[in-house]
Amino acid sequence: MKIAIYGRPFNEPTVIPYIQQVFDVLTQHKVGIYVHQQLHDYLNGKLKAVKYDILKDHDYLRESIDVLITLGGDGTMLDVVTLVRDSGTPVIGINFGRLGFLASVNKSDIAAAIYAVVNKEFTIDSRELLQIETEEKIFGDDNFALNDFTIHKRDDSAMITMHASLDGEFLNSYWGDGIIISTSTGSTAYSLSCGGPIIFPQSNSIVVTPISPHNLNVRPIVLPDSCTLSFDVECRSANYLVSCDSRTAIIEKTMKFHIRKAKFRLNLIRLNNESYLSTLRNKLLWGLDARNY
DSSP states (O other), X not given: OEEEEEEOOOSXXXXXXXXXXXXXXXXXXXXXXXXXXXXXXXXXXXXXXXOOEEOXXXXXXXXHOSEEEEEESHHHHHHHHHHHTTSOOOEEEEEOSSSOSSSOBOGGGHHHHHHHHHTTOEEEEXXXXXXXXXXXXXXXXXXXXXXXXXXXXXXXXXXXXXXXXXXXXXXXXXXXXXXXXXXXXXXGTHHHHTTOXXXXXXXXEEEEEEESOSSTTOOOEEEETTSOEEEEEEESSSOEEEEETTEEEEEOSOOEEEEEEEEEEEEEEEETTOOHHHHHHHHHTTTOSGGGO
16 A cells, blocks of 8 residues: 655644654555655654655656545645545545644544554545636636635725626625635535534535625525536725635736536545544534533
């Protein structure tokens, strides 16, 4: 088995022992280890007695890597989507961050999780992505998102107006700070904090959630993922922001956005002791009431 490892540079040196454990356990299982160049640069001289190869490129990931492990939080998992792209390579995240909704493996469970991965004791949780299309490719070829797309005013500007259409038919005009178009995966992220609903991954739905709407009768709406959403944005100030997961572009002119389901999915590894409901309870503290136990 060949396993690739991806991670951002860490500010806290306290994570190094856990990273060392990841490499040690993989070595014990005689796994071929490949490390992304960014992580290799950070780890240079920080680990002991570790042998691995550098992950060459996306094509090698597609052709030769069996599993990709991310080291970090949910933001790291979102970053890796642009590396995995349409390769279909299964991804599992070891959580060095806070919430860990996507990167679900705790630091204390590293050995058990790697054992399960090596012995293929897991299921694949296939997640849909969204893609954005514009006349100018503002995100280049990385125009897809696992969580959400966001149109947002600048911090010092007035509210913006977003005219939305659904499959070519006028849907609504939103006045406010912005709008979130999220997948079912992203329904537990920014959309949730703005009052959006939680959508199960198998629902084949997307959510449109207004951010601080000025027209207070407007509420989040759940739509089938077979539709195409289009947005025309009016802004009094010189520019506004468009975000694609953790990537942000500044838009300085009138532009039309088309958002639809991407043609490929991201395969997340779900260990056999995990379920979506257990993740909701553990991460969102559902049922944290003594009367339930």
